[in-house]
Amino acid sequence: MPPVQRPKGTRDFLPRDMERRRWLEGRLREVMRRFAFREVGTPAFEHTELFTLRSGPSIVEDMYTFTDKGGREMALRPELTAPTMRLYAEGLLGAPRPLKLCYFGNCFRYEQPQKGRYREFWQFGAEILGAERASGETEILALAHECLRGSGVRDPVMRIGHVGVLKRLLSDSGVPPGEQPRFWPLVDKKDFEGLRAALGERGVDPDPILSVLERRGGRELLEKVPGSGLEEVLDGLESMGVTGYTVDPGIARGLDYYTGMVFEIDVPGLGAEKQVCGGGSYSLAELFGAGKVESTGFALGFDRILVALEAAGAAFPEAGPDFFVVPVGPAERGEARRVVAALRRAGRSAETDLAARNLSKALKHAASAGASEAVIIGEDELGTGLLTVKNMGSGEQRKARLEELLK
RNA sequence: GCCGGGAUGGGGUAGCCUGGUUCAUCCUGUGGGACUGUGGAUCCCUAGACCCGAGUUCGAAUCUCGGUCCCGGCCCCA
Structure with missing residues:
Protein backbone atom coordinates (compact mmCIF):
# COMPACT_ATOMS: atom_id res chain seq x y z
CA MET A 1 0.00 0.00 0.00
CA ALA A 312 -22.55 -5.04 -21.48
CA GLY A 313 -19.30 -6.73 -22.42
CA ALA A 314 -18.75 -4.42 -25.37
CA ALA A 315 -15.90 -5.34 -27.67
CA PHE A 316 -13.33 -2.60 -27.43
CA PRO A 317 -10.59 -2.64 -30.02
CA GLU A 318 -7.45 -4.26 -28.71
CA ALA A 319 -4.36 -2.15 -29.01
CA GLY A 320 -1.17 -3.88 -29.96
CA PRO A 321 1.63 -3.13 -32.38
CA ASP A 322 1.42 -4.28 -35.97
CA PHE A 323 4.87 -5.81 -35.71
CA PHE A 324 7.17 -7.12 -33.03
CA VAL A 325 10.64 -7.52 -34.44
CA VAL A 326 12.76 -10.22 -32.84
CA PRO A 327 16.48 -10.59 -33.39
CA VAL A 328 17.52 -14.19 -32.88
CA GLY A 329 20.83 -13.21 -31.37
CA PRO A 330 22.95 -10.20 -30.54
CA ALA A 331 24.38 -10.20 -34.06
CA GLU A 332 20.97 -9.36 -35.53
CA ARG A 333 20.01 -6.56 -33.18
CA GLY A 334 21.28 -3.87 -35.47
CA GLU A 335 19.23 -5.19 -38.36
CA ALA A 336 16.19 -5.49 -36.12
CA ARG A 337 16.51 -1.83 -35.20
CA ARG A 338 16.80 -0.84 -38.84
CA VAL A 339 13.67 -2.81 -39.68
CA VAL A 340 11.73 -1.31 -36.77
CA ALA A 341 12.77 2.17 -37.77
CA ALA A 342 11.74 1.60 -41.38
CA LEU A 343 8.35 0.25 -40.32
CA ARG A 344 7.77 3.20 -38.05
CA ARG A 345 8.69 5.71 -40.72
CA ALA A 346 6.23 3.97 -43.02
CA GLY A 347 3.51 4.58 -40.49
CA ARG A 348 3.24 1.07 -39.08
CA SER A 349 3.42 0.49 -35.35
CA ALA A 350 6.39 -1.65 -34.48
CA GLU A 351 8.56 -2.49 -31.54
CA THR A 352 11.52 -4.69 -30.90
CA ASP A 353 12.77 -6.63 -27.94
CA LEU A 354 14.32 -4.31 -25.39
CA ALA A 355 15.18 -6.95 -22.83
CA ALA A 356 17.78 -8.94 -24.74
CA ARG A 357 15.66 -12.05 -24.54
CA ASN A 358 16.11 -15.24 -26.44
CA LEU A 359 13.76 -16.03 -29.29
CA SER A 360 11.39 -18.10 -27.23
CA LYS A 361 10.96 -15.49 -24.55
CA ALA A 362 10.74 -12.69 -27.06
CA LEU A 363 7.90 -14.39 -28.92
CA LYS A 364 6.11 -14.95 -25.67
CA HIS A 365 6.45 -11.28 -24.90
CA ALA A 366 5.31 -10.35 -28.40
CA ALA A 367 2.17 -12.38 -27.85
CA SER A 368 1.35 -10.75 -24.53
CA ALA A 369 2.04 -7.34 -26.04
CA GLY A 370 -0.73 -8.08 -28.52
CA ALA A 371 1.41 -7.86 -31.64
CA SER A 372 -0.32 -8.84 -34.86
CA GLU A 373 2.82 -10.26 -36.42
CA ALA A 374 6.28 -11.15 -35.27
CA VAL A 375 9.22 -10.48 -37.56
CA ILE A 376 12.08 -12.87 -36.92
CA ILE A 377 15.57 -11.94 -37.98
CA GLY A 378 18.43 -14.42 -37.70
CA GLU A 379 21.40 -15.59 -39.65
CA ASP A 380 19.26 -17.00 -42.48
CA GLU A 381 17.27 -13.83 -42.87
CA LEU A 382 20.38 -11.71 -42.93
CA GLY A 383 21.80 -13.92 -45.64
CA THR A 384 18.77 -14.03 -47.93
CA GLY A 385 17.25 -10.64 -47.18
CA LEU A 386 13.93 -12.40 -46.67
CA LEU A 387 12.35 -11.80 -43.28
CA THR A 388 10.36 -14.43 -41.45
CA VAL A 389 6.94 -13.08 -40.60
CA LYS A 390 4.82 -15.01 -38.15
CA ASN A 391 1.14 -14.29 -37.73
CA MET A 392 0.57 -14.28 -33.99
CA GLY A 393 -3.06 -15.20 -34.34
CA SER A 394 -2.83 -18.22 -36.61
CA GLY A 395 0.80 -19.13 -36.05
CA GLU A 396 1.40 -19.26 -39.79
CA GLN A 397 4.76 -18.14 -41.09
CA ARG A 398 5.79 -16.65 -44.38
CA LYS A 399 8.84 -15.03 -45.91
CA ALA A 400 8.67 -11.43 -46.98
CA ARG A 401 10.89 -8.60 -48.04
CA LEU A 402 10.93 -5.52 -45.83
CA GLU A 403 9.37 -3.45 -48.61
CA GLU A 404 6.26 -5.62 -48.53
CA LEU A 405 5.79 -4.90 -44.85
CA LEU A 406 5.97 -1.16 -45.28
CA LYS A 407 2.65 -0.95 -47.08
C1' G B 1 -24.27 14.74 5.23
C1' C B 2 -26.56 9.68 6.19
C1' C B 3 -27.08 3.99 5.87
C1' G B 4 -25.25 -1.05 4.75
C1' G B 5 -21.15 -4.24 3.23
C1' G B 6 -15.92 -4.48 2.65
C1' A B 7 -10.23 -3.74 3.05
C1' U B 8 -4.77 -10.08 3.37
C1' G B 9 1.45 -10.02 -1.92
C1' G B 10 0.45 -6.58 -8.81
C1' G B 11 -4.79 -9.03 -9.57
C1' G B 12 -8.09 -12.82 -7.31
C1' U B 13 -8.47 -15.54 -2.65
C1' A B 14 -8.09 -19.10 2.36
C1' G B 15 -7.61 -18.00 7.44
C1' C B 16 -11.33 -13.95 11.08
C1' C B 17 -17.44 -16.04 14.18
C1' U B 18 -14.39 -20.35 17.99
C1' G B 19 -7.47 -14.87 19.52
C1' G B 20 -1.59 -18.48 20.04
C1' U B 21 2.68 -24.77 15.71
C1' U B 22 0.22 -20.84 9.09
C1' C B 23 5.36 -14.75 11.53
C1' A B 24 -0.15 -16.57 6.75
C1' U B 25 -3.10 -20.77 1.95
C1' C B 26 -3.93 -21.48 -3.08
C1' C B 27 -4.56 -19.50 -8.24
C1' U B 28 -2.77 -15.97 -11.50
C1' G B 29 0.65 -12.40 -12.87
C1' U B 30 6.13 -10.30 -12.49
C1' G B 31 11.53 -11.74 -12.64
C1' G B 32 15.07 -15.91 -13.44
C1' G B 33 15.98 -20.96 -15.15
C1' A B 34 14.87 -25.98 -17.67
C1' C B 35 14.98 -24.50 -23.81
C1' U B 36 21.66 -21.66 -26.98
C1' G B 37 16.21 -20.19 -34.11
C1' U B 38 10.03 -20.13 -32.63
C1' G B 39 4.93 -17.84 -28.56
C1' G B 40 0.18 -17.78 -25.18
C1' A B 41 1.97 -25.33 -22.62
C1' U B 42 4.63 -27.82 -18.51
C1' C B 43 8.14 -27.98 -14.46
C1' C B 44 11.55 -25.63 -10.95
C1' C B 45 13.48 -21.34 -8.32
C1' U B 46 13.08 -16.24 -6.56
C1' A B 47 10.65 -11.89 -4.95
C1' G B 48 6.06 -10.17 -3.05
C1' A B 49 0.61 -9.02 1.72
C1' C B 50 -2.45 -8.96 6.97
C1' C B 51 -5.16 -0.36 5.15
C1' C B 52 -3.44 3.31 9.22
C1' G B 53 -3.49 4.46 14.50
C1' A B 54 -4.87 3.46 19.48
C1' G B 55 -6.79 -0.14 22.95
C1' U B 56 -7.88 -5.19 25.29
C1' U B 57 -4.51 -9.44 26.09
C1' C B 58 1.02 -13.07 28.24
C1' G B 59 -0.10 -13.07 22.88
C1' A B 60 -4.20 -10.09 17.37
C1' A B 61 -4.63 -10.72 10.39
C1' U B 62 -8.34 -12.61 13.94
C1' C B 63 -11.66 -8.84 19.46
C1' U B 64 -12.90 -3.15 20.57
C1' C B 65 -12.69 2.08 19.15
C1' G B 66 -11.24 6.01 15.79
C1' G B 67 -9.52 7.32 10.90
C1' U B 68 -8.73 6.50 5.60
C1' C B 69 -10.22 4.30 1.19
C1' C B 70 -13.37 0.88 -1.85
C1' C B 71 -18.35 -1.21 -3.37
C1' G B 72 -23.60 -0.35 -3.22
C1' G B 73 -27.77 2.70 -1.64
C1' C B 74 -30.20 7.46 0.47
C1' C B 75 -29.96 12.81 -0.06
C1' C B 76 -28.49 15.59 -4.09
C1' C B 77 -27.99 15.48 -9.10
C1' A B 78 -26.21 21.94 -12.38
Missing part, protein backbone atom coordinates in the same frame (compact mmCIF):
# COMPACT_ATOMS: atom_id res chain seq x y z
CA PRO A 2 1.72 3.20 -1.10
CA PRO A 3 1.91 5.90 1.57
CA VAL A 4 -0.03 8.31 -0.61
CA GLN A 5 -3.08 7.13 -2.46
CA ARG A 6 -5.55 8.59 -4.89
CA PRO A 7 -7.99 11.12 -3.48
CA LYS A 8 -11.42 9.74 -2.79
CA GLY A 9 -13.66 9.54 -5.83
CA THR A 10 -10.83 9.84 -8.34
CA ARG A 11 -9.44 7.18 -10.61
CA ASP A 12 -6.20 6.21 -12.27
CA PHE A 13 -6.50 5.02 -15.82
CA LEU A 14 -4.23 2.16 -16.82
CA PRO A 15 -3.14 1.80 -20.45
CA ARG A 16 -6.11 -0.44 -21.18
CA ASP A 17 -8.50 2.04 -19.58
CA MET A 18 -7.06 4.96 -21.52
CA GLU A 19 -7.30 3.04 -24.77
CA ARG A 20 -10.97 2.45 -24.14
CA ARG A 21 -11.57 6.04 -23.11
CA ARG A 22 -9.78 7.39 -26.17
CA TRP A 23 -11.70 5.01 -28.36
CA LEU A 24 -15.03 6.23 -27.02
CA GLU A 25 -13.86 9.82 -27.18
CA GLY A 26 -12.97 9.28 -30.81
CA ARG A 27 -16.37 7.84 -31.60
CA LEU A 28 -18.11 10.82 -30.01
CA ARG A 29 -15.79 13.29 -31.71
CA GLU A 30 -16.55 11.65 -35.00
CA VAL A 31 -20.26 12.21 -34.45
CA MET A 32 -19.59 15.86 -33.63
CA ARG A 33 -17.56 16.20 -36.80
CA ARG A 34 -20.35 14.77 -38.92
CA PHE A 35 -22.83 17.17 -37.34
CA ALA A 36 -20.36 20.03 -37.89
CA PHE A 37 -19.96 21.06 -34.27
CA ARG A 38 -16.68 22.74 -33.37
CA GLU A 39 -14.90 22.07 -30.14
CA VAL A 40 -14.09 24.67 -27.54
CA GLY A 41 -11.96 24.46 -24.40
CA THR A 42 -12.26 26.31 -21.13
CA PRO A 43 -10.19 26.42 -17.92
CA ALA A 44 -10.39 23.68 -15.34
CA PHE A 45 -11.16 26.33 -12.74
CA GLU A 46 -13.27 29.46 -12.92
CA HIS A 47 -14.49 32.17 -10.63
CA THR A 48 -16.94 30.55 -8.23
CA GLU A 49 -19.47 33.16 -9.20
CA LEU A 50 -19.78 31.73 -12.69
CA PHE A 51 -21.43 28.65 -11.27
CA THR A 52 -23.48 30.33 -8.56
CA LEU A 53 -24.88 32.64 -11.23
CA ARG A 54 -26.22 29.67 -13.07
CA SER A 55 -27.17 27.33 -10.29
CA GLY A 56 -27.60 29.39 -7.16
CA PRO A 57 -25.40 29.87 -4.10
CA SER A 58 -26.17 26.48 -2.60
CA ILE A 59 -24.09 24.59 -5.14
CA VAL A 60 -20.96 25.88 -3.44
CA GLU A 61 -21.55 23.01 -1.04
CA ASP A 62 -21.09 20.57 -3.87
CA MET A 63 -18.03 22.10 -5.48
CA TYR A 64 -14.32 22.09 -4.91
CA THR A 65 -13.69 25.73 -4.09
CA PHE A 66 -10.63 27.57 -2.95
CA THR A 67 -9.31 31.06 -2.44
CA ASP A 68 -6.32 31.75 -4.61
CA LYS A 69 -3.26 33.68 -3.48
CA GLY A 70 -4.78 36.87 -4.78
CA GLY A 71 -7.84 36.39 -2.59
CA ARG A 72 -10.11 35.36 -5.48
CA GLU A 73 -12.86 32.81 -4.92
CA MET A 74 -12.35 29.97 -7.35
CA ALA A 75 -14.00 26.67 -8.11
CA LEU A 76 -13.04 23.60 -10.09
CA ARG A 77 -15.67 23.44 -12.80
CA PRO A 78 -18.60 21.19 -11.89
CA GLU A 79 -20.05 21.30 -15.40
CA LEU A 80 -19.31 22.81 -18.77
CA THR A 81 -22.41 24.65 -19.89
CA ALA A 82 -21.77 27.78 -17.84
CA PRO A 83 -18.12 27.99 -18.93
CA THR A 84 -19.20 27.59 -22.53
CA MET A 85 -21.71 30.42 -22.17
CA ARG A 86 -19.02 32.52 -20.52
CA LEU A 87 -16.68 31.75 -23.38
CA TYR A 88 -19.34 32.83 -25.83
CA ALA A 89 -19.93 36.09 -23.98
CA GLU A 90 -16.22 36.73 -23.77
CA GLY A 91 -15.00 35.77 -27.20
CA LEU A 92 -17.66 34.77 -29.68
CA LEU A 93 -20.22 37.57 -29.63
CA GLY A 94 -19.31 38.54 -33.15
CA ALA A 95 -19.35 35.05 -34.54
CA PRO A 96 -22.03 34.19 -37.08
CA ARG A 97 -24.98 32.45 -35.49
CA PRO A 98 -26.24 29.90 -34.98
CA LEU A 99 -23.11 28.68 -33.23
CA LYS A 100 -22.61 24.99 -32.86
CA LEU A 101 -20.10 24.22 -30.14
CA CYS A 102 -19.01 21.06 -28.40
CA TYR A 103 -16.67 20.26 -25.55
CA PHE A 104 -15.06 17.41 -23.69
CA GLY A 105 -13.45 17.82 -20.33
CA ASN A 106 -13.09 16.75 -16.75
CA CYS A 107 -15.40 18.19 -14.12
CA PHE A 108 -15.34 18.05 -10.34
CA ARG A 109 -18.04 17.73 -7.75
CA TYR A 110 -17.71 17.17 -4.04
CA GLU A 111 -20.17 14.30 -3.66
CA GLN A 112 -20.30 10.84 -2.18
CA PRO A 113 -19.06 8.45 -4.84
CA GLN A 114 -21.23 5.58 -5.99
CA LYS A 115 -21.70 3.53 -9.10
CA GLY A 116 -21.15 5.80 -12.08
CA ARG A 117 -20.48 8.80 -9.87
CA TYR A 118 -17.02 10.12 -9.19
CA ARG A 119 -15.57 13.31 -7.80
CA GLU A 120 -13.66 13.79 -11.02
CA PHE A 121 -15.65 12.84 -14.07
CA TRP A 122 -15.80 13.68 -17.75
CA GLN A 123 -18.51 15.43 -19.67
CA PHE A 124 -18.95 15.43 -23.39
CA GLY A 125 -21.49 17.92 -24.58
CA ALA A 126 -22.76 20.28 -27.21
CA GLU A 127 -24.62 23.58 -27.37
CA ILE A 128 -26.34 25.45 -30.16
CA LEU A 129 -26.67 29.18 -29.65
CA GLY A 130 -29.02 31.39 -31.55
CA ALA A 131 -30.83 28.87 -33.67
CA GLU A 132 -34.50 28.99 -34.48
CA ARG A 133 -36.04 27.16 -31.55
CA ALA A 134 -37.51 24.03 -33.09
CA SER A 135 -34.66 23.57 -35.54
CA GLY A 136 -32.07 23.82 -32.79
CA GLU A 137 -33.96 21.41 -30.60
CA THR A 138 -34.30 18.94 -33.41
CA GLU A 139 -30.61 19.14 -34.20
CA ILE A 140 -29.59 18.64 -30.58
CA LEU A 141 -31.89 15.67 -30.10
CA ALA A 142 -30.63 14.08 -33.29
CA LEU A 143 -27.06 14.69 -32.19
CA ALA A 144 -27.56 13.19 -28.74
CA HIS A 145 -29.34 10.24 -30.27
CA GLU A 146 -26.47 9.66 -32.66
CA CYS A 147 -23.88 9.97 -29.89
CA LEU A 148 -25.51 7.13 -28.01
CA ARG A 149 -25.87 5.10 -31.15
CA GLY A 150 -22.28 5.76 -32.14
CA SER A 151 -20.95 4.74 -28.76
CA GLY A 152 -22.71 1.41 -29.03
CA VAL A 153 -24.66 1.60 -25.80
CA ARG A 154 -27.38 -0.98 -25.66
CA ASP A 155 -31.01 0.02 -25.13
CA PRO A 156 -30.78 3.71 -24.33
CA VAL A 157 -34.10 5.25 -23.33
CA MET A 158 -34.68 8.77 -24.56
CA ARG A 159 -37.47 10.77 -22.96
CA ILE A 160 -38.48 14.15 -24.32
CA GLY A 161 -40.49 16.70 -22.41
CA HIS A 162 -41.11 20.41 -22.39
CA VAL A 163 -41.01 22.79 -19.45
CA GLY A 164 -43.52 25.02 -21.17
CA VAL A 165 -45.95 22.14 -21.22
CA LEU A 166 -45.30 21.47 -17.59
CA LYS A 167 -45.71 25.08 -16.58
CA ARG A 168 -48.90 25.49 -18.52
CA LEU A 169 -50.27 22.32 -17.01
CA LEU A 170 -49.83 23.78 -13.56
CA SER A 171 -50.96 27.27 -14.50
CA ASP A 172 -54.14 25.99 -16.07
CA SER A 173 -54.93 24.19 -12.85
CA GLY A 174 -54.49 27.32 -10.85
CA VAL A 175 -50.90 27.17 -9.64
CA PRO A 176 -49.28 30.51 -10.45
CA PRO A 177 -45.72 30.40 -11.84
CA GLY A 178 -44.25 31.70 -8.60
CA GLU A 179 -45.48 28.67 -6.71
CA GLN A 180 -44.58 26.07 -9.27
CA PRO A 181 -40.93 25.37 -8.49
CA ARG A 182 -41.69 23.57 -5.26
CA PHE A 183 -43.60 20.90 -7.17
CA TRP A 184 -40.85 20.19 -9.62
CA PRO A 185 -38.79 17.83 -7.51
CA LEU A 186 -41.88 15.67 -7.07
CA VAL A 187 -42.56 15.77 -10.78
CA ASP A 188 -38.97 14.92 -11.62
CA LYS A 189 -38.92 11.98 -9.22
CA LYS A 190 -42.25 10.77 -10.54
CA ASP A 191 -43.52 10.79 -6.98
CA PHE A 192 -47.12 10.98 -8.11
CA GLU A 193 -48.55 10.16 -4.71
CA GLY A 194 -46.55 12.93 -3.14
CA LEU A 195 -47.53 15.27 -5.93
CA ARG A 196 -51.19 14.43 -5.56
CA ALA A 197 -50.99 15.18 -1.86
CA ALA A 198 -49.08 18.42 -2.34
CA LEU A 199 -51.48 19.67 -4.99
CA GLY A 200 -54.40 18.67 -2.85
CA GLU A 201 -53.04 20.62 0.09
CA ARG A 202 -52.69 23.62 -2.16
CA GLY A 203 -56.37 23.27 -3.02
CA VAL A 204 -55.73 22.27 -6.60
CA ASP A 205 -57.48 19.44 -8.37
CA PRO A 206 -54.59 17.08 -9.16
CA ASP A 207 -56.39 14.91 -11.67
CA PRO A 208 -55.95 16.97 -14.85
CA ILE A 209 -52.23 17.30 -14.13
CA LEU A 210 -51.62 13.72 -13.13
CA SER A 211 -53.62 12.37 -16.02
CA VAL A 212 -50.95 13.81 -18.28
CA LEU A 213 -47.88 13.22 -16.16
CA GLU A 214 -48.65 9.60 -15.48
CA ARG A 215 -48.66 8.82 -19.14
CA ARG A 216 -45.78 8.38 -21.43
CA GLY A 217 -45.91 7.61 -25.04
CA GLY A 218 -46.06 9.30 -28.38
CA ARG A 219 -47.00 12.70 -29.58
CA GLU A 220 -50.67 12.29 -28.71
CA LEU A 221 -49.64 13.46 -25.25
CA LEU A 222 -49.00 16.87 -26.72
CA GLU A 223 -52.59 17.40 -27.71
CA LYS A 224 -53.59 18.35 -24.21
CA VAL A 225 -51.04 21.11 -24.07
CA PRO A 226 -50.60 22.63 -27.50
CA GLY A 227 -48.32 25.45 -28.42
CA SER A 228 -45.00 24.08 -27.17
CA GLY A 229 -43.56 23.68 -30.61
CA LEU A 230 -42.69 20.10 -29.81
CA GLU A 231 -44.86 18.85 -32.65
CA GLU A 232 -42.52 20.48 -35.10
CA VAL A 233 -39.52 19.01 -33.32
CA LEU A 234 -40.96 15.53 -33.47
CA ASP A 235 -41.71 16.03 -37.16
CA GLY A 236 -38.10 17.03 -37.59
CA LEU A 237 -36.88 13.92 -35.83
CA GLU A 238 -39.02 11.82 -38.08
CA SER A 239 -37.48 13.45 -41.13
CA MET A 240 -34.05 12.65 -39.75
CA GLY A 241 -34.93 9.08 -39.05
CA VAL A 242 -34.67 9.41 -35.28
CA THR A 243 -37.01 7.03 -33.52
CA GLY A 244 -37.26 5.18 -30.29
CA TYR A 245 -37.97 8.05 -27.91
CA THR A 246 -40.96 8.56 -25.69
CA VAL A 247 -42.73 11.78 -24.87
CA ASP A 248 -42.61 12.36 -21.13
CA PRO A 249 -44.13 15.63 -19.93
CA GLY A 250 -42.83 14.97 -16.43
CA ILE A 251 -39.24 16.03 -16.97
CA ALA A 252 -38.48 19.07 -14.85
CA ARG A 253 -34.65 19.06 -14.85
CA GLY A 254 -34.41 20.92 -11.57
CA LEU A 255 -33.50 24.43 -12.49
CA ASP A 256 -35.67 27.18 -13.84
CA TYR A 257 -33.56 28.55 -16.65
CA TYR A 258 -34.86 25.90 -18.99
CA THR A 259 -37.26 27.49 -21.41
CA GLY A 260 -38.40 24.83 -23.82
CA MET A 261 -37.74 21.26 -24.73
CA VAL A 262 -35.96 19.17 -22.13
CA PHE A 263 -34.79 15.59 -22.43
CA GLU A 264 -32.96 12.82 -20.67
CA ILE A 265 -31.42 9.55 -21.73
CA ASP A 266 -31.17 6.62 -19.33
CA VAL A 267 -29.41 3.33 -19.67
CA PRO A 268 -31.10 0.56 -17.70
CA GLY A 269 -28.89 -1.48 -15.46
CA LEU A 270 -26.61 1.35 -14.43
CA GLY A 271 -28.03 1.45 -10.92
CA ALA A 272 -28.88 4.62 -9.12
CA GLU A 273 -26.97 6.77 -11.59
CA LYS A 274 -28.52 5.55 -14.78
CA GLN A 275 -28.90 8.87 -16.54
CA VAL A 276 -26.21 9.24 -19.17
CA CYS A 277 -27.43 12.37 -20.87
CA GLY A 278 -29.52 15.41 -20.07
CA GLY A 279 -30.26 18.66 -21.78
CA GLY A 280 -32.72 21.06 -23.24
CA SER A 281 -33.38 24.62 -24.27
CA TYR A 282 -32.37 27.39 -21.95
CA SER A 283 -31.64 31.06 -21.76
CA LEU A 284 -28.39 31.70 -19.94
CA ALA A 285 -26.19 33.94 -22.03
CA GLU A 286 -27.67 37.13 -20.60
CA LEU A 287 -26.52 36.03 -17.14
CA PHE A 288 -22.98 36.33 -18.37
CA GLY A 289 -23.34 39.68 -19.97
CA ALA A 290 -24.23 38.69 -23.50
CA GLY A 291 -27.48 39.56 -25.13
CA LYS A 292 -30.36 37.17 -24.82
CA VAL A 293 -29.63 34.16 -26.98
CA GLU A 294 -31.83 31.12 -26.98
CA SER A 295 -29.73 28.00 -26.69
CA THR A 296 -30.18 24.27 -26.68
CA GLY A 297 -27.65 21.76 -25.50
CA PHE A 298 -26.86 18.60 -23.63
CA ALA A 299 -24.13 16.94 -21.66
CA LEU A 300 -23.23 13.27 -21.78
CA GLY A 301 -21.86 11.42 -18.78
CA PHE A 302 -18.78 10.01 -20.44
CA ASP A 303 -17.85 7.75 -17.55
CA ARG A 304 -21.32 6.31 -17.25
CA ILE A 305 -21.37 5.42 -20.90
CA LEU A 306 -18.14 3.53 -20.35
CA VAL A 307 -19.58 1.77 -17.33
CA ALA A 308 -22.55 0.74 -19.43
CA LEU A 309 -20.36 -0.48 -22.28
CA GLU A 310 -18.14 -2.49 -19.99
CA ALA A 311 -21.09 -3.98 -18.14
